[in-house]
Amino acid sequence: MEPLDPQLRQLIDEGLPAAMPDEHAQERGLAAFVAHVEGSPPPIPPAAGAGSGLTKLLVGVATLGAVTTGGWAATRTPSEPSRPVVREPAPSAEPAPLAEGSMEETPSPAVPAPSSQPPPPPVLPTPTASATARPRNRRASTPTEAAKPSVADQLKAEATLIAKAESALDRGKPREALALCDFHREGFDAPQLTTERTAIAAMAACMVDETDTAAGEAFVRAHPKSALAKRVRQRCGLTSTPSKSTSP
Amino acid sequence: MTDSDEHLHSQTVGSNPRRRxxxxxxxxxxxxxxxxxxxxxxxxxxxxxxxxxxxxxxxxxxxxxxxxxxxxxxxxxxxxxxxxxxxxxxxxxxxxxxxxxxxxxPDARSKAPSIEARVAGRAQLARLDALLDQLPDAQREVFVLAEVAQLRAPEIAQVMGIKLNTVYSRLRLARGRMKASLEAMRSADTEAHGAA
CATH class of the missing domain: 1.10.1740.10 (RNA polymerase sigma factor, region 2, helix turn helix motif)
Incomplete structure (x- = not known):
């Protein structure tokens, strides 16, 4: 291959040093990244991950707590007390795929198999003292009726969570939205706002990977007259109502 | 691990900074x-x-x-x-x-670009980016990998998942466009200086 035009080469050689970040950026980024790495669990085989109980919940907190919404500040630690205990997002039959292992992230054709790591962590909502979000598989020793939140309290907490997920979507943070959707799915015994969650997860999946419209199409099929369907169509670039599924 | 890294680590990990x-x-x-x-x-x-x-x-x-x-x-x-x-x-x-x-x-809008542009390197970088902005994305990616990252054509083909001939073709087109745009930019600069 012949060498580059000397004037262009000069432009690159002189301009590139100015493209380097300042030291503060590196320091800031490294702090956040180390927090992320330290907070992330090693890959857990499905069988081992299924019954890890509270450990897994705490690992989920560490994972979800590593990054802030607005960027990459690294001041939070996994043991921060004000965060709710969350279960690590687990494989689910939910129609909204998380698209974490999409081909977009495949570094090279020689590198196979996407991983099943969870999405980058969001800022979790901080429920009030009457916190109603609770992990479904937590080992409550003696669950009593008195300990159960009221329907109104739960609905309020769900609405807060869904609003945060929607806000994350609007701010262009689909992974954060997906993590919040996971939190909603795992955190309530009988969630009420499942339609809203499914719509948000579908839109987020489309934002993460624009070719990942399966969840969006499924939602539009299931809720063709819903006001959310219009938004899902827009966000996922679905021009019209998808035809009925032909799969068996 | 350096001292500063250790400090950083202890800040972010907290209770057990020397954990493996x-x-x-x-x-x-x-x-x-x-x-x-x-x-x-x-x-x-x-x-x-x-x-x-x-x-x-x-x-x-x-x-x-x-x-x-x-x-x-x-x-x-x-x-x-x-x-x-x-x-x-x-x-x-x-x-x-x-x-x-x-x-x-908003915070980026409030910055005054002219301050950065006073520095020669920044000005060159701004020119380079302006030229790159004129390339189609596919050509831009090949050009950056070849001329900025200095990858060889087979490596670019591997990284991008495209054929080797496509790499050469895109690179040739990108170089041609970059050169033409640079000449146009320089002509415009000369005219501007002449007019002043």
């Missing part, structure tokens, strides 16, 4: 230290607005961390990183083009 890391995680952190600055410079040339570079670079290394167990020694970490950077930057550009992200957040 998962070796694979340590590998990723080492890669971060080694390639952060370079990746930052690369991402900017791939069309990510300067106000977004920090987040995009972070995302690149998070992907590297997430996929750390997939890494094989068939290629260098740097080559692997190029592939991730290319795809994350491409996706980010797409989101900006679709209006899902604002290329200039």
């Amino acid at each position: 890391r998962d070796p694979a995680a340590q590998w990723v952190i080492d890669a971060y230290r080694e390639h952060f600055r370079y990746t930052w410079a690369l991402v900017g040339r791939l069309g990510v607005p300067s106000s977004h570079i920090e987040d995009v670079v972070q995302e690149i290394f998070i992907v590297l961390h997430r996929r750390r167990h997939d890494f094989r020694n068939e290629s260098s970490v740097k080559t692997w990183l190029h592939g991730i950077a290319l795809r994350v930057a491409r996706r980010h550009r797409g989101r900006i083009q679709r209006g899902e992200l604002d290329p200039l957040p």
